[in-house]
Amino acid sequence: MPRVLITGGAGFIGSxxxxxxxxTHPDWRVTVLDKLTYAGNPANLQDLEGNPRYRFVxxxxxxxxxxxxxxxxxVDLIFNFAAETHVDRSIGDPEGFIRTDIYGTYALLETARxxxxxxxxxxxxxxxxxxxxxxxxxxxxxxxxxxPYSASKAAADRLAYSYFATYGLPVFISRASNNYGxxxxxxxxxxxxxTNALEDxxxxxxxxxxxxxxWLYVTDHCEAIDVMLERGAPGEVYNIGGGNERRNLExxxxxxDRLGKPRTLLRYVQDRPGHDxxxxxxxxxxxxxxxxxxVVFEKGLEETIAWxxxxxxxxxxxxxxxxxxxxxxxxxx
Ligand code: NAD
Ligand code: TYD
Numbered sequence: 001m002p003r004v005l006i007t008g009g010a011g012f013i014g015s016x017x018x019x020x021x022x023x024t025h026p027d028w029r030v031t032v033l034d035k036l037t038y039a040g041n042p043a044n045l046q047d048l049e050g051n052p053r054y055r056f057v058x059x060x061x062x063x064x065x066x067x068x069x070x071x072x073x074x075v076d077l078i079f080n081f082a083a084e085t086h087v088d089r090s091i092g093d094p095e096g097f098i099r100t101d102i103y104g105t106y107a108l109l110e111t112a113r114x115x116x117x118x119x120x121x122x123x124x125x126x127x128x129x130x131x132x133x134x135x136x137x138x139x140x141x142x143x144x145x146x147x148p149y150s151a152s153k154a155a156a157d158r159l160a161y162s163y164f165a166t167y168g169l170p171v172f173i174s175r176a177s178n179n180y181g182x183x184x185x186x187x188x189x190x191x192x193x194x195t196n197a198l199e200d201x202x203x204x205x206x207x208x209x210x211x212x213x214x215w216l217y218v219t220d221h222c223e224a225i226d227v228m229l230e231r232g233a234p235g236e237v238y239n240i241g242g243g244n245e246r247r248n249l250e251x252x253x254x255x256x257d258r259l260g261k262p263r264t265l266l267r268y269v270q271d272r273p274g275h276d277x278x279x280x281x282x283x284x285x286x287x288x289x290x291x292x293x294x295v296v297f298e299k300g301l302e303e304t305i306a307w308x309x310x311x312x313x314x315x316x317x318x319x320x321x322x323x324x325x326x327x328x329x330x331x332x333x
Contacts, residue, residue, distance in 0.1 A: 001053075002027050002118075003075050007108065008082030012184040013218055015044035017079065020222040022053060024211070028051050030165040030186050033070040035100075036080065038322055039185045044315060061104035067111045077119040078112050079225070080105060083156075086187050087127075087149045088330060091273055094148035101152035102159070110161045117169070119229060122160035124175045124249035125153050126241065130327040131191070131276035138282045139175070146274045161235070170234035175226055177241040177281055180300065181218035181306040186315050187323075190301070193252055194308045196313050197261045204331050207271030209249030212278040216242030217295035227291040238289075242280035243275045251301075258305055269331060 004021060018032055021203030034040045036058055048054045059066030061082045082104060084090065084097045091234055105122065106292055112120045128139040130144030134333040141157070145151040164171040184191045193203045224240040232238055308315060319327075 001027050002077055003071075003073070004028045004030045004077045004079070005071055006030060006032060006079045006081060007033045007078070008040070008043060009056075010036055010040035011081060011085070012039075012044075012181075013066055013179055014081035015041075015080075016218045017081065017222050018048065018054075020219070022048065022051065024226065025238060028270050030054050030297055031057060031070055031274050033057045033059050033061065033067065041087065041318075043096075043182070044208075045184050046177045054329065059106050060164055061093070062099055064107050064111065066304060067107055067281060071111060073312075075115055075117055077121070077158040078108060078117055079096055079121045080108055081124065082166065083123075083153065085149065085168070086146050088187070088272060089326075090149035090152070090331070094152075097148050098151040101149075103156045104284065105159055109160060109169065113169055114161060114217065119263055120160065120163070120169055120171045120228065121244070122171060122173045124157040124237070125150065126177045126239065126279045126281050127176050127276065128157055128175060129279070132278050132280050136280040136282035137239065139239055139285055157237075161198040161329065164235040171230060172228050172234060173237040174228055175237060175239050175281070176221050176224070177214035177216045177279060179194065179216050179218045179221055181304055182311070183314070184218075187326075188317060188324035189248065190251065190255075190304060194259075194305050195254050195319065197255055197259045197265060198309060198312075200261070202333060203252050203256070203265050203268035204214060204267050204269040204333065205248060205252055206269060207275060209247065209252065210266065211248050211275060212245050212280070213248070214241045215244040216240065216279055216293060217300040220295050222295075223307055224286060224291050227289050228286060232286075233287040234310060237284045238293075239281040239283045241283045242293045242295075242297065243283070245280055246297070250281050254301065258302065259309075267333065317330075
């Protein structure tokens with residue numbers, strides 16, 4: 001029975017992957033290691049309680065002790081989803097990003113090396129390429145991150161690679177585009193705008209609203225990770241994109257229209273400093289392994305909107321306390 005460590009499994013993508021892993025790999029024993037920061041939510045994993053192949057450890061990937069506690073009894077595969085993930089927060093206060101995203105990845109890599117794991121998956125991001133005005137990023141393109149989040153992710157991405165090149169650790173690196181779907185913390189644009197619209201609050205659109213992101217449904221991302229592992233090669237990087245480039249304005253209008261809310265809820269606000277104009281990935285490398293995204297964007301967005309509309313009990317308690325403090329300070333509205 002392969003022993004699997006999933007870090008950041010109480011967050012958005014990590015919790016989807018933990019469910020996916022237990023469902024599609026009946027022989028895996030899964031430990032989730034999560035610090036439960038503001039973004040970590042035990043509710044995302046609640047239904048796994050009592051599953052004999054699952055256990056949860058609260059701890060910090062940047063603490064060797066915590067990591068050792070999580071891999072007590074051995075570990076065969078490590079998936080590193082844990083990170084500080086919000087660009088705006090990284091601009092306000094980068095330190096936690098350096099600590100978790102860089103140092104935390106280092107601490108995990110050290111444990112992986114000492115224990116001789118069979119697979120180490122580093123969940124990286126398309127943001128490491130920086131803004132792409134034309135064309136699409138290839139895995140071999142230069143990394144030009146522009147904000148503390150993407151810079152710390154780029155450092156972790158290359159640090160993970162260095163453990164392959166130097167120590168022969170079997171490292172796989174995925175660079176995914178913007179994920180969306182249920183259980184995403186409502187600071188990211190889609191859940192923020194959907195929940196604000198549901199509450200008849202303004203949707204704060206940065207700059208001219210013409211920035212472009214490529215949207216990937218979270219379950220497509222989970223499937224791509226498995227394809228990368230099963231058919232890819234260690235030491236390689238794989239771009240994973242949804243093939244759904246959309247301007248932020250289009251998405252905002254779509255959400256308002258879908259919920260039958262007036263366009264007057266759209267509020268142009270001051271732009272994010274260093275706001276990357278466009279991300280776009282060339283995904284032919286993972287395409288050659290037989291992966292393609294399955295979820296059509298309009299359908300995925302519709303399902304996501306429906307999920308937030310039906311699960312107020314999940315997000316309403318989040319949008320209080322520290323969240324509100326952050327929100328008021330950040331948006332000044
Ligand atoms: P998230 O913010 O929803 O969840 C992050 C999780 O990590 C939380 O549960 C949090 O408690 C945990 N965590 C944070 N610091 C930790 C620490 N020091 N030790 C242990 N746990 C810690 O993030 P997400 O959107 O699910 O992203 C998951 C991963 O995917 C990240 O590595 C992110 O960089 C990457 N990624 C995200 C996207 C996206 O669109 N969301 C796209 C590409 C890549
Ligand atoms: P976000 O969800 O923060 O993801 P990322 O910055 O990692 O791509 O933002 C997605 C896009 O939406 C990005 O171009 C910034 C924009 N955005 C807004 O216009 N308003 C907002 O309040 C937020 C959070 C994001």
